[in-house]
Amino acid sequence: MNLKLKVWRQKSATAEGRLAEYEARNIPPDASFLEMLDILNEELLAKGDEPIAFDHDCREGICGSCSLTINGIPHGPVNLSATTTCQLYMRKFTDGQTIYIEPFRARSFPIVRDLIVDRSALDRIQRSGGYVTARAGSAPDGNAILIPKTEADSAMEAAACIGCGACVASCPNASAMLFVGAKVSHLNRLPQGQPERHQRTLNMVKKMDEEGFGNCSNHYECEAVCPAEIPVTVITQLNRDYAAASVSKAVS
Amino acid sequence: MSALDSKIPSGPLDTKWERFKFESKLINPSNKRKYEVIVVGSGLAGASAAATLGELGFSVKCFCYQDSPRRAHSIAAQGGINAAKNYQNDGDSVQRLFYDTIKGGDFRSREANVHRLAEVSANIIDQCVAQGVPFAREYGGMLANRSFGGAQVSRTFYARGQTGQQLLLGAYSGLNRQIAAGTVKMFPRTEMLDLVLIDGHAKGIVTRDLSTGKIQSYAADCVILATGGYGNVFYLSTNAKGCNVTATYRAHKKGAFFANPCFTQIHPTCIPVSGDYQSKLTLMSESLRNDGRVWAPKKKGDKRPPQQIPEDERDYFLERKYPSYGNLAPRDISSRSAKEACDEGRGVGESGLGVYLDFADSIKRLSENVVRERYGNLFEMYEQITGEDAYKSPMRIFPAVHYTMGGLWVDYNLMSNLPGLFVLGEANFSDHGANRLGASALMQGLADGYFVIPYTIGNYLAPQLGKRPSTDHPEFKKAEQETRDRINRFLSIKGRRSADSFHRELGLLMWDLCGMARSEKSLQRALNRIPTLRQEFWENLSVTGGNEELNQALEKAGRVADFLEFGELTCLDALERRESCGGHFREEYQTPDGEALRDDEHFAHVAAWEFNGIDKAPTRHAEQLNYESVHLSTRSYK
Numbered sequence A: 001m002n003l004k005l006k007v008w009r010q011k012s013a014t015a016e017g018r019l020a021e022y023e024a025r026n027i028p029p030d031a032s033f034l035e036m037l038d039i040l041n042e043e044l045l046a047k048g049d050e051p052i053a054f055d056h057d058c059r060e061g062i063c064g065s066c067s068l069t070i071n072g073i074p075h076g077p078v079n080l081s082a083t084t085t086c087q088l089y090m091r092k093f094t095d096g097q098t099i100y101i102e103p104f105r106a107r108s109f110p111i112v113r114d115l116i117v118d119r120s121a122l123d124r125i126q127r128s129g130g131y132v133t134a135r136a137g138s139a140p141d142g143n144a145i146l147i148p149k150t151e152a153d154s155a156m157e158a159a160a161c162i163g164c165g166a167c168v169a170s171c172p173n174a175s176a177m178l179f180v181g182a183k184v185s186h187l188n189r190l191p192q193g194q195p196e197r198h199q200r201t202l203n204m205v206k207k208m209d210e211e212g213f214g215n216c217s218n219h220y221e222c223e224a225v226c227p228a229e230i231p232v233t234v235i236t237q238l239n240r241d242y243a244a245a246s247v248s249k250a251v252s
Numbered sequence B: 001m002s003a004l005d006s007k008i009p010s011g012p013l014d015t016k017w018e019r020f021k022f023e024s025k026l027i028n029p030s031n032k033r034k035y036e037v038i039v040v041g042s043g044l045a046g047a048s049a050a051a052t053l054g055e056l057g058f059s060v061k062c063f064c065y066q067d068s069p070r071r072a073h074s075i076a077a078q079g080g081i082n083a084a085k086n087y088q089n090d091g092d093s094v095q096r097l098f099y100d101t102i103k104g105g106d107f108r109s110r111e112a113n114v115h116r117l118a119e120v121s122a123n124i125i126d127q128c129v130a131q132g133v134p135f136a137r138e139y140g141g142m143l144a145n146r147s148f149g150g151a152q153v154s155r156t157f158y159a160r161g162q163t164g165q166q167l168l169l170g171a172y173s174g175l176n177r178q179i180a181a182g183t184v185k186m187f188p189r190t191e192m193l194d195l196v197l198i199d200g201h202a203k204g205i206v207t208r209d210l211s212t213g214k215i216q217s218y219a220a221d222c223v224i225l226a227t228g229g230y231g232n233v234f235y236l237s238t239n240a241k242g243c244n245v246t247a248t249y250r251a252h253k254k255g256a257f258f259a260n261p262c263f264t265q266i267h268p269t270c271i272p273v274s275g276d277y278q279s280k281l282t283l284m285s286e287s288l289r290n291d292g293r294v295w296a297p298k299k300k301g302d303k304r305p306p307q308q309i310p311e312d313e314r315d316y317f318l319e320r321k322y323p324s325y326g327n328l329a330p331r332d333i334s335s336r337s338a339k340e341a342c343d344e345g346r347g348v349g350e351s352g353l354g355v356y357l358d359f360a361d362s363i364k365r366l367s368e369n370v371v372r373e374r375y376g377n378l379f380e381m382y383e384q385i386t387g388e389d390a391y392k393s394p395m396r397i398f399p400a401v402h403y404t405m406g407g408l409w410v411d412y413n414l415m416s417n418l419p420g421l422f423v424l425g426e427a428n429f430s431d432h433g434a435n436r437l438g439a440s441a442l443m444q445g446l447a448d449g450y451f452v453i454p455y456t457i458g459n460y461l462a463p464q465l466g467k468r469p470s471t472d473h474p475e476f477k478k479a480e481q482e483t484r485d486r487i488n489r490f491l492s493i494k495g496r497r498s499a500d501s502f503h504r505e506l507g508l509l510m511w512d513l514c515g516m517a518r519s520e521k522s523l524q525r526a527l528n529r530i531p532t533l534r535q536e537f538w539e540n541l542s543v544t545g546g547n548e549e550l551n552q553a554l555e556k557a558g559r560v561a562d563f564l565e566f567g568e569l570t571c572l573d574a575l576e577r578r579e580s581c582g583g584h585f586r587e588e589y590q591t592p593d594g595e596a597l598r599d600d601e602h603f604a605h606v607a608a609w610e611f612n613g614i615d616k617a618p619t620r621h622a623e624q625l626n627y628e629s630v631h632l633s634t635r636s637y638k
């Protein structure tokens, strides 16, 4: 396949960025999207040009590193099934197509270089309360706490979040509600998460606001692009848990 | 040999660890924060170690090359984690997990370490449950289990096909708690490029900030490497693209012994290679072998679609050759059997390098829904990559490099021969011998980090109080300068080939000559060719841009340079181990029916290599493995 690429190039966080044009030639349809960029990068290197920088690691759709906005959509065309950029294959594109490749864009994700952004705001939100205080060596037997299968499954559904930030990049408000909702729901749906439930919810929401993420105004773009298929019901849960936590704080 | 004192505690095997813990030196709680500990790596081993040491009160600095510790390669583990809980009442015990691991490793691991691993395995599950890891549950609310290769009990705990992800997120949450508490400082996007020794003790590291290129030193009272495996020396593997040998290899060049580098694991069920543009291989979890049947056509060159090949013209070779373990034969054996079928011309798919993993019987027996519930995400992944629907026709699979049992040599304390340098997780060599059983790497990583290092580190640290050097020490300055010189050398070659093209060439060479089957001849060829390739690398490498910026070509060059030296060591180790065992299959040493032929008389030892300089022969040290509790026998899975 031959493709026309328009790729965001930006030398550093402070440099001016622009869309540069490239031709990707003789791309095998079975190659992945990132392999297509590998092929192009090899050509650029051979010419002495600087290759395009992009984040990637597992290339299996689980580490959440890869983060390209393809034709305006984080991780690419959504009519395909839920997927990450690295699990997108060229056979899903048509020969001769023009493809726009940009970084995940959001106020809270400053560009580091080319297609790489700084998503450390997501780590900082997790740090503010996305855990259960469980000291190593002090845990009771794993079967001491019975958790009905449906409950465990629903916690797992939320826990599946890969932390890529596509939800933020797709949202017109650059909101991180799906991300935060997923973490809060994962732990708040389990018995282990109950003791710290209120504090966790309040802290994570506060941190999310401090980091400059926007509000949710029910566009649901996040759910559509989420490679882990996190449903927007986690946002409903976050709102509910936040209300309950606020009331409890006011009362106590 | 004093250099290789394994420091195994005396006494009966099953009381060693208890005794060791009791006899270990404790550090006064108010003194703990006076110790600085560096942890390189934030995978299961690194994150759990950093979190636990932080929790105990040490001042920890943790480094990883990804933009977030949560993205470490452990995140990709699919199938599960073993523990001797015996929740299924099917005959499991600490003793059985211990024995299965020793036998699975083809009697090339250290008894005392493996026994300790089996002992703490149950605590790991408890710890993870307490953190909120959403393991699969039964309807009654109890933890569910599945079976993995090399075991006849069901002891594997799992979270969908995303067990590594959930365990790592658990460890990451513990790490976050400590970062918030101020006991751990995290340095993401920071690569360790050298180890600093002062008076022979590991006292710090030199790093490069991957966003800015800044070279910086960090001093500590001890250094823990939890930097994962070196499978990417083969270029194509199931490892994440960034996995590398740099941290452990630089430590090796500073004097740490590298143990059993030739013990590499080839996983039987991966998606076959489809073209030369391919950048990595994708694993299809071993758990699939619970319900999938592996077969190849009986006839050579049978190009019919699988559905048109009648039952009696199919060879379910694992069930035929290993009736008691069947499709759950261990990885090394399953991989070799698939290779054999392909070598005989019975491989499937366009390349002929593939066999089938067939779910038709399970779908008939259990229904498509049940199969979907168990493996849905794996089937989806298969579909995305190959464009084929595995509910309708069997998966095509082929072995691929997956895991490395070898690693830096460590004693019972998980300390290398360099005082103050500890090595955890896949980066060390300690527990899996010549072949690792499925679902045991996650177990080992978390055992090392949560339950072993917190006890063993004290023995080294206790007498070190107040001895931490400052980064102004000349050794730090020297190491920084060497790091800068090396980077400048990469940048100044200005040749015509990318680091990636050298890496591919090395990988192909390693796979062909030091892969699933090795011989004196193939290894000699590899040992001839690698130095030539390395020379070309240093003359014809092209790295664009400079150091003071985010430069992925430069990062890659550094890693490939190390692989080009390390590959040679791997081949040398494979050459010198004149026997077959586990994942190390030497064609000259096999039984009449093609099984690995061990030589316990000459090779029941760990080979630990000492670096003597590039282009100089390294010294091979041997740690004899003494089996007190296990009888060395020929592995049989028949």
Ligand SMILES: Cc1cc2nc3c(=O)[nH]c(=O)nc-3n(C[C@H](O)[C@H](O)[C@H](O)COP(=O)(O)OP(=O)(O)OC[C@H]3O[C@@H](n4cnc5c(N)ncnc54)[C@H](O)[C@@H]3O)c2cc1C
Pocket (backbone or CB within 6 Å): B040, B041, B042, B043, B044, B045, B046, B063, B064, B065, B066, B069, B072, B073, B074, B075, B076, B077, B078, B079, B080, B081, B082, B163, B164, B190, B191, B192, B193, B226, B227, B228, B229, B238, B239, B240, B243, B244, B246, B247, B283, B402, B403, B424, B425, B426, B427, B438, B439, B440, B441, B442, B443, B445
């Ligand atoms: C696809 C796949 C599936 C698997 N499935 C299973 C399974 O089901 N069960 C099982 O038991 N095992 C499984 N394994 C094996 C298991 O995942 C690994 O062995 C294990 O996760 C390794 O953990 P670790 O903590 O030792 O290292 P890793 O998770 O590899 O972490 C290495 C860390 O070191 C850092 N690092 C490396 N080099 C440097 C450097 N120079 N400077 C700074 N930081 C550095 C990295 O950033 C990372 O944080 C699987 C492996 C693969 C590839």
Ligand code: FES
Pocket (backbone or CB within 6 Å): A055, A056, A057, A058, A059, A060, A061, A062, A063, A064, A065, A066, A084, A085, A086, A087
């Ligand atoms: S590279 Fe890991 S999710 Fe894409």
